[in-house]
Amino acid sequence: MTTSFARRMSRVQPSAIRELLQLGDNPNVISFGGGYPDATLFPYEELCAAAQTALVEDGAASLQYTSSSGTPQLRAQIAARMTRQGTPCRADDVLILHGGQQGLDLVAKLFLNPGDVVITENPTFLGALIAFNPCEPNYVAIGMDDDGMDMNQLEQALIATPNAKLIYTVPDFHNPTGVTMSLARRHELIGLANRFNLIILEDTPYREIRFAGESLPTLKSLDTEDRVIYLGTFSKILAPALRIGWTVASPAITHQLGLLKLAADTQCSTLNMKIISLFLEQNDIEAHIGQLRDAYRRKCDVMLRTMAESFPDTVTWTKPNGGLFTWLTFPVGFDAADFMRNQLLPHASVAYVPGAPFFAVNPVPNHARVNYSSQSDSRIVQGITAMGALLKNPR
Amino acid sequence: MTTSFARRMSRVQPSAIRELLQLGDNPNVISFGGGYPDATLFPYEELCAAAQTALVEDGAASLQYTSSSGTPQLRAQIAARMTRQGTPCRADDVLILHGGQQGLDLVAKLFLNPGDVVITENPTFLGALIAFNPCEPNYVAIGMDDDGMDMNQLEQALIATPNAKLIYTVPDFHNPTGVTMSLARRHELIGLANRFNLIILEDTPYREIRFAGESLPTLKSLDTEDRVIYLGTFSKILAPALRIGWTVASPAITHQLGLLKLAADTQCSTLNMKIISLFLEQNDIEAHIGQLRDAYRRKCDVMLRTMAESFPDTVTWTKPNGGLFTWLTFPVGFDAADFMRNQLLPHASVAYVPGAPFFAVNPVPNHARVNYSSQSDSRIVQGITAMGALLKNPR
Structure with a gap:
């Protein structure tokens, strides 16, 4: 009875995505995975x-x-x-x-x-x-x-x-x-x-x-x-x-x-x-958005600076002028999903979204999407530094 | 570009339904159309x-x-x-x-x-x-x-x-x-x-x-x-x-x-x-639901009693033990959509849902769905009485 479902859903694994997004709810994981905005900035x-x-x-x-x-x-x-x-x-x-x-x-x-x-x-x-x-x-x-x-x-x-x-x-x-x-x-x-x-x-x-x-x-x-x-x-x-x-x-x-x-x-x-x-x-929503921009500019800077300090030269990333994400490119042959599962999560409690599911056709394994909006500055530094250490010296 | 849309949506006229439901927002119309619960009973x-x-x-x-x-x-x-x-x-x-x-x-x-x-x-x-x-x-x-x-x-x-x-x-x-x-x-x-x-x-x-x-x-x-x-x-x-x-x-x-x-x-x-x-x-939601039951029992009674007093003998209706609706059957040959459009709305500002769109195949024109939960007792009496008068003596 689920043949059509299986066919319709086969191109990506929403199960895997859902599991991944749930990491965002786990306080023990520094998750750069979801597209969560910074909850401290909500206008409560x-x-x-x-x-x-x-x-x-x-x-x-x-x-x-x-x-x-x-x-x-x-x-x-x-x-x-x-x-x-x-x-x-x-x-x-x-x-x-x-x-x-x-x-x-x-x-x-x-x-x-x-x-x-x-x-x-x-x-x-x-x-x-x-x-x-x-x-x-x-x-x-x-x-x-x-x-x-x-x-x-x-x-x-x-x-x-x-x-x-x-x-x-x-x-x-x-x-x-x-x-x-x-x-x-x-x-x-x-x-x-x-x-x-x-x-x-x-x-x-x-x-x-x-x-x-x-x-x-x-x-x-x-x-x-x-x-x-x-x-x-x-x-x-x-x-x-x-x-x-x-x-x-x-x-x-x-x-x-x-x-x-x-x-x-x-x-x-x-x-x-x-x-x-x-x-x-x-309220003045434009003023509120101005505060978000300032905060996310700072967080993006913190993350990209920490990447420059911590990551090996073989890893590159985009320099966004806005939004919530940077996109990492690892060396050809690197499997970002495998690295997260076997290195990053167990040894550093850090998560990102492996890049493969973002490709509509022909998944490319050596990318990851990293979010800088949801974590605090200190956790950004902590998570990216730990990730850099594992990239340089996998266990 | 919308061929598939037209084919997919053709069996019912959601446009007509949407227009009808919007009558519920018009304070000048006594609408028995939507499935609105009684807003005075919300636990504000x-x-x-x-x-x-x-x-x-x-x-x-x-x-x-x-x-x-x-x-x-x-x-x-x-x-x-x-x-x-x-x-x-x-x-x-x-x-x-x-x-x-x-x-x-x-x-x-x-x-x-x-x-x-x-x-x-x-x-x-x-x-x-x-x-x-x-x-x-x-x-x-x-x-x-x-x-x-x-x-x-x-x-x-x-x-x-x-x-x-x-x-x-x-x-x-x-x-x-x-x-x-x-x-x-x-x-x-x-x-x-x-x-x-x-x-x-x-x-x-x-x-x-x-x-x-x-x-x-x-x-x-x-x-x-x-x-x-x-x-x-x-x-x-x-x-x-x-x-x-x-x-x-x-x-x-x-x-x-x-x-x-x-x-x-x-x-x-x-x-x-x-x-x-x-x-x-x-809160005790069961106690709240008990209040809803009492109110809707009364409203249903008011509506069915008024129908018995006002409607011609040729019209019949179901006697529900719960829920929000009764279902009217008019004489064969009666067009409930036509009656609402040309009699009930213009001459009494009363609305119901004509029955035809509720039939998945072979629409039957001589029915209407009437809701008793959303209007006050006095508006139920007023609307049903006016409807009865028009059923007996169309203009």
Whole structure:
């Protein structure tokens, strides 16, 4: 009875991923594995005040069912903020989702039939792969450099792949590599999507965590033919536990995603939407994000400096201008999953995410994704130093 | 690009359903349409106290990511309560979901390939149909009487339908009819599922809202071959806006549903799971549910009495022992959707759900689902009286 399940889930091992993410809950492990934001930076008092207001002053409206597309107030607030930030849209263009991950699931349901091709960066976010897999697509993975996805390689791939439907990209502080797509590449990507009649899914969880350089326009703001579905979330800029994300797309796509949202889980938590609306009303979220940027800049510096001091010369890493991750490249022949299992976890109680599951096709074993947002400065130094020692002298 | 979408969504019109449900938000309409619980009965102070505790005393743990399967505490609380209520299970058998609706989506993803047959009651919950439809199943709908699904008809259907995979049932206070499956039928259903190698999805949102008669064993408690997936929710017994439901199933199915949950939306709201756990710790939920039963018994009585006083003799309705709905049967030839659109809404500002979308195959036009939980007693009398007047003398 589970044949179809096995086939659908076979490309990645979500079991292994789930076990790995659970390391984040183990206080004895210094985990650089998950995409956890720093819990000491959550705006507790402000969110608590918002929850109080929601429940005491507006109780029925916070605890009852509401519109499946999200509360009109939150949709309007998100649209106004995105418009201010250079991506003009209306409240009706915003669909509230249960975290960004739900957008991956619904977009796959809307566009993908078995055998359709999804274009991804190589590597790409493994959570997107496990969301897409139940629709049984095939993948074509496009190489990256310091400016993001290689557009010449993409063009060749699109010429060779007539059944490509969707381009999935994390243009800002890419997961797992931390790389940002250049402005020129963004324009090229829009042009190729127009030419080859493709949908672009622009996943932006880390976009606002920029701590160096200038912000670049969203793909959605460069979209000339309503082909871009923008996917945003409050998980990294406010608190992941509220599970509130959103899409901005054309009216036709928003309508259809809305019907799939209704079918998938009726609506998001009215209370959590209210809490975010009240937080946005009563506080300056831009100031809060400014604090996150400062903290994550410092943490990234601490981590990269410690790597430079501790790691052998044979290991390299990306230098992100924002986001939560750096991407390690070990020497060819090195197995990052094996090293974590047999060296790093047992001898240093340190974890990362081995890189192989981030490759949609042809897993490459000598990489790891390392998160610098979730651990304290001292634990970053402690964990990276211990890792460096084991890399130099495995037991 | 949306051909597959149109095909997948074609069987019901979720657009029309969404518009209808939005009538529930219009204070000028007396809507008997949605499945809204009575907002005046929400335990505001207790939920507010729980939210305060969650955010103030346990902030980081309430706002950060947690296990994709749900917090261990809530899983244990649900397992203990279900075991006390006669459905023995362990915390590991409980998977926390984003409302009961998500269970419909994930079970469909796990078991259904295009063309597989889902057995439903006739009529059935339209929300289940829109959740199943993206997997493109076919449906076989089994007639009901006052004891629930007709088991002779089911047996004949299963003999004739070798590709049946799943039986979907709402055994307690069925949506939309309000009927409860008898104990004898429950045993027969388990026997047929064993004989024909089928999964049973037991959807129980109204089970605890029993205000007459004795509670019957769950199908899960009668399950002899790990074929039943029990689907529960806090939406009707606590507050729908928290969006917390759960499944209880075999370890193998729970594992696979858990991976699909991770892929679909990462996890439920940590805050909302904490709020429910704290509510269950600090309060007597059974006493709270007792108050709901008393209130809904009274409301059901008010509605059925007003119908008896106001409706023409040609209209009949079910007499539920619990739940939120009664099911109207109008004379053959009567179009309930047309009557609502052209008579009830414009001339009385009253709404129900026309019955046709509840039929998985061969929609029957002369029914309506009427909810008695969401409106006040006086608005029930006002709305039903006005509806009776229009039924007797259409404008």
